[in-house]
Amino acid sequence: MTQIASAASGDTMTIREAALRGEPLIDTFIVNNHSHLGMYYGFAQPNPDADTLVQTMDRVGIDQSCVFSSLAITADMRTGNDLSLEAASQHPDRILAYAVPDPNLERQVRDEMQRCIDAGVRGIKFHTSLHDYPFGGPGYVPAFELADKHRLPLISHGVDSPDVLRRTARSYPNAHFIVAHAGAGRRHPEFDATYTVAIEEPNVYLDTAGSVAPYGIFAQLVKHTGAGKILYGDDFPWMCPTHQIGRILLAPITDDQKKQILGGTMQRLLSTRQ
C-alpha cells in the first residue's frame, strides 16, 4: 500500500489512518467532480457558498471542486451559470465552473452553452430529473456537440437508459460522460447494465456522490468496474464533502485505487479541454 506524508510530523501514514485522524490529505490530488452552490427551496442547506466550501475543502485536502449552481439546475440557467462562473473567478484553480443547459429553453441552449464555454467553463452538467427532460432529447444536442468539440467532461443526473447512454457516448466520442450518483454503488453490480456500459465504453465514467451507502457495496463496484471508471463527487451542499469522501477513504481497496478515484482520473479528463 502506498503511503502519504503527514504535514505535521513528516511520518508516513495510509489514507485510512489520515481519515481516522481527520488529517488533511495533502499529498493526494483530489478533485470533487460534482458539487452545487447557493440556496435551494427544497430543504435547508447550511453554508452553501463558495467561500465556506473552500474552507471545507482545505480541511479535508480537496484540491478542486467542479460546481454547477443549484439555481442553474432549477429555475434559471443563465443567472445560475453566472453564479458558478463568479465563484470560479473568486477561487481560481479551486472552484471549476460547469455550464448547465435547461433543455426546456431549446432555442436558448446553444447560445448559452457557447457563452459559458467562451467564459471558460471546464465541463457541462445535466439534471434530467429536475428539468424533467430526457437525456436523449433534442434540447441537449447543442451541449453534446460542444462537449465533444471542446473535449469536456459532461456529467448527467439521469441518462434515460443504458442503451441511450451507450449510443450517445459513441456519437460524441471526445466528450467524457459521467453518470451522476451511479458510482456510489448498487446492490449486485454484475446485473446492472449501466456498469456494463461504463466498463465497455472508453468515455463513460461513474460519479460517487450519493447519500446512501450500504455496507461493502462500494468495494464490490470498484472490483467490478475497476477504479479507473469511478470519480469522486460529493454533491455539496446537498451533502457534506466530509461524509461523502469517507466512502472512498475507508473502503477496503488499495491506496492506489483510492488516488485514482479521488482525482487521478478526473485530472486527466479535465486536461483534454480544447
Added chain:
Amino acid sequence: MREMPHLFDANVFLGPIFLRHDDTPDDVPRLLAAMDENGISRALVTHGLAKWQHPAVGNRLVIQETKGIDRLVPCWVVMPSVTGELPPERELVAQLLDSGARAARLCTGMNRLTLEPFEIETLLEALAERRVPLFLDTNNRHWSEPRPWAFIEWALRTYPTLPLVLLREPPANYRTLFTLMDRHSNLYIETCYFQGHDAIALGAGRWGADRLVFGSGLPEWDPGMAITGLTYASFSVEERDMVASGSLLRLLDNCVV
C-alpha cells in the same frame, strides 16, 4: 498530528440482518473485525433478529452473544406488551436493565406501530422512569422519507426524563428538527446520516456536542461516511471526542439501575 478518536458506535447490529451479503459481518468475531478495520472501539449493539424476526428472540440472543465482551453493549428492541409478545412494560424495562442492556430501540415502521399515545404511553412511561435512552429507528434509507414528528414532539414534551435519540437522521429535515432540538434538551441526534454541510459541527455549536451521538449503522450501512463526517468536522478535539463517545457514555450511565 491529531489522535484518532475513541469511537463508541451507537448504531450497530449483531447477527443476521435483512439483505446481507457474503461480506456482511453477521456474528461476533466478524463484527469485531469490521469494527477494528474502521477504528471503532466499542459499540451499542441490537441483535439483527430483534429487528428482523422478533424482539423476544433477538433480545435474548444479544445478551447471550455479548456476554463477557466489553466492547459490545447490548440494546433491546421494545414494543407495547398488550398482545403478550413481550412482558408488561415496567417488567420489560427492569429485565432490560438487569440483563446488562442500557438502551432501547423502537422500530416504528417494522413493528407497525402507530405511535398514538394510547398505544405507546405505557412503554414510554416505563422507560422514562428508569431514564433508559430510546433510539428511534424508522428504518429509513433515504433523506426524503417522512418522520413521525408529531409523535416525537409529544414524547419529548410528555416525558422530559426520557432521552430520545433519532437514528439515521437525514440532512433534509432541518426546518423541522432545529425547532425540536432548540426546545427539548432530551432530544439527541445520531450522526451517521446527518450530512448537511458541516452540520455536525454546526449542531455542536448550537446545542452542545453532548446532544450529538456518533453512530454508523454497521453492518447495514458503510461506516466510512459516518466516521469521516466526524473526523473532518470543523470543531475542537474536545467536541469531537464528546460526539465520538462521551455523549453516548453519559446517556448509558444515566440509566436508573
